Amino acid sequence: MVSRVIPVDPFDLVIFGGTGDLARRKILPGLYRRYQAGQMPEEARIIAAARSDHDDAEFRDIARAAIEEFIPEGKRDAASLDEFIERLSYVAIDATGDDGWAPLSEKMREGMIRAFYFSVAPSLFGPIAERLHQHGIAGPDSRIVVEKPFGRDLASARKLNQTLAQHFDETQIYRIDHYLGKETVQNLMAVRFGNVLFEPLWNAQYVDHIQITVAETVGVDGRGAYYDKSGAMRDMVQNHLMQLLCLIAMEPPSRFDPDAVRDEKLKVIRALEPVEPYQIVRGQYEAGGGQPSYRDHAENPRSLTESFVAMKINVSNWRWAGTPFYLRTGKRLKARTSEIAVVFKDAPHSIFGAEAGRHRNILTIRLQPNEGMMLGVTIKEPGPGGMRLVDVPLDMTFADALGPEAEDVPDAYERLIMDVIRGNQTLFMRGDEVEAAWAWTDPIIQAWEERDDAPKPYDPGTSGPEDAQMLMHREGRRWREIRD
Known part of the structure; x- marks a missing residue:
C-alpha cells in the first residue's frame, strides 16, 4: 500500500x-x-x-x-x-x-x-x-x-468565545482536541459510515451498551496545582471523552463536511440526560508503589478533587434510548490505554443450549497503544466432543494489517496542523459545541461541590475505586479489563 x-x-x-x-x-x-x-x-x-x-x-x-x-x-x-x-x-x-x-x-x-x-x-x-x-x-x-482548556465552566467558555469573536469569525477559529486527530478516531467514522456491515446494527436494538475508557498510569506530579483546580471531569470528560461519545453516537451526517459533522455531534450533546448522583463515581489515588498520593502531588491535604471518574450516561433519542454509555478515565491506573468497546446484545435465541455459555460480539476500537480495531466473533471450538463455542478476535491492528506504513501514521498534532493550513475544520470543535458540553457538565460538578462529596480512595495500579465496578455490576454488566 x-x-x-x-x-x-x-x-x-x-x-x-x-x-x-x-x-x-x-x-x-x-x-x-x-x-x-x-x-x-x-x-x-x-x-x-x-x-x-x-x-x-x-x-x-x-x-x-x-x-x-x-x-x-x-x-x-x-x-x-x-x-x-x-x-x-x-x-x-x-x-x-x-x-x-x-x-x-x-x-x-x-x-x-x-x-x-x-x-x-x-x-x-x-x-x-x-x-x-x-x-x-x-x-x-x-x-x-x-x-484547551476552553474555559472551566459555561460562563467562562462563553466569555472566551465572545472574546475571540470580536476579532475572528467562527470559520477562522480552530479549537484543537488532539484526540480527534488520532488515526483510529477518524477510522471510527470510516467503519461506521463506509461499511454496510455496521451501520444497520449501530442502535439500541442491537447494542447492549458502549464503554469508553481512557486510563493513564501517570499521576499529576508536576502539574498538581493546575490539576487540583480542574479534576478529571473538566480535564478529560468534558472534552476528550465527550468528543469520543459524540462520534460513536451521532447520526450519519449528510456529507463529510465540517459543519455537517459538527451539527450531528451537537445534537448528541443536547440529547444527553442529566446524570444522577448514583450514576457517577469519583475517585482519588492513594500513595503506593513508592509514589506519593494525589493530595501530596497537589500539595493540598484536604483536596476533594477527583483523579478518576466513572459514569453512566443515557442519550435520549430514537437511536440510543435504552442503551447506556459508560465512561471511565483516571490517573495512576493499572495500564495506559484508550479504547471504545461497542458491546452487542446476545443472539435472540441460542440453538446450542445453556451449556454453550454466553457469547457476545464486541467491537473494540483501540486509540492507544497499538492503534487498531478488533471484532470478537463466536465460532465452534476445534476438535471433537460436541458443539463447544469460543470467542475469537478478528484483529485489525494497524501495524499488522498495514505493515511498515502504519508506523509512520502522522501524530494527531501533525494531522490537525495541516488541516488548519488546508482550512478544514471537520476535526475541530465549534463554539456552540463547546458551550453545550459545558452546559451539560456544569450541573454535575456543581452538585457534588454543593454536597462536599469526597472522592473514593483507590490504590495505584488498579482499575479505580471498587464503587466504579459496582456501577456496572448492579446492572449485570462488567467493565472490560484495563490492560496495555
Whole structure:
C-alpha cells in the first residue's frame, strides 16, 4: 500500500509560546515530520513568538534540540533537519504590550496562508487576537488555533468565545482536541459510515451498551496545582471523552463536511440526560508503589478533587434510548490505554443450549497503544466432543494489517496542523459545541461541590475505586479489563 501525501499551499505559521513545552514536545517535531513527508512546501515559514529574548540562531538551536529529543534518531536525518531548521525564525514579543508586533508584521508575507497557533494561557487569547488586528497582521482569511482548556465552566467558555469573536469569525477559529486527530478516531467514522456491515446494527436494538475508557498510569506530579483546580471531569470528560461519545453516537451526517459533522455531534450533546448522583463515581489515588498520593502531588491535604471518574450516561433519542454509555478515565491506573468497546446484545435465541455459555460480539476500537480495531466473533471450538463455542478476535491492528506504513501514521498534532493550513475544520470543535458540553457538565460538578462529596480512595495500579465496578455490576454488566 502506498500512502499519498498531498502538499499544502505555502503558509506563514506563527507559534505564540514558541519556546514552551507544547511547542517543543509536539508542534515543532510534528511540523518537522510533515516536512520530511513532503507535505510542507519549500515556501513555508514558521515563526516562533515568545517573551524570551532570542535571535533566530538561538531559537533554531532550541528547535533542533527539541526535535532531536522527541524524534528517535532512526526517524530523522541530518539533511532534512538542516533544511527544516532554515525555515524557522523568531520574534521576541510582549503579548499584552506593544513590543515585537512591528517586527512580526514585517516578517509576514503577502499571498501566503496565515495561521496563528495560540500555545499560551487562555488569558492571553484576547490580547493576542486584538494586537493581530491592530497591527494588520491577521486578515479575514487568517486562521487561529486555540488549545484547551476552553474555559472551566459555561460562563467562562462563553466569555472566551465572545472574546475571540470580536476579532475572528467562527470559520477562522480552530479549537484543537488532539484526540480527534488520532488515526483510529477518524477510522471510527470510516467503519461506521463506509461499511454496510455496521451501520444497520449501530442502535439500541442491537447494542447492549458502549464503554469508553481512557486510563493513564501517570499521576499529576508536576502539574498538581493546575490539576487540583480542574479534576478529571473538566480535564478529560468534558472534552476528550465527550468528543469520543459524540462520534460513536451521532447520526450519519449528510456529507463529510465540517459543519455537517459538527451539527450531528451537537445534537448528541443536547440529547444527553442529566446524570444522577448514583450514576457517577469519583475517585482519588492513594500513595503506593513508592509514589506519593494525589493530595501530596497537589500539595493540598484536604483536596476533594477527583483523579478518576466513572459514569453512566443515557442519550435520549430514537437511536440510543435504552442503551447506556459508560465512561471511565483516571490517573495512576493499572495500564495506559484508550479504547471504545461497542458491546452487542446476545443472539435472540441460542440453538446450542445453556451449556454453550454466553457469547457476545464486541467491537473494540483501540486509540492507544497499538492503534487498531478488533471484532470478537463466536465460532465452534476445534476438535471433537460436541458443539463447544469460543470467542475469537478478528484483529485489525494497524501495524499488522498495514505493515511498515502504519508506523509512520502522522501524530494527531501533525494531522490537525495541516488541516488548519488546508482550512478544514471537520476535526475541530465549534463554539456552540463547546458551550453545550459545558452546559451539560456544569450541573454535575456543581452538585457534588454543593454536597462536599469526597472522592473514593483507590490504590495505584488498579482499575479505580471498587464503587466504579459496582456501577456496572448492579446492572449485570462488567467493565472490560484495563490492560496495555
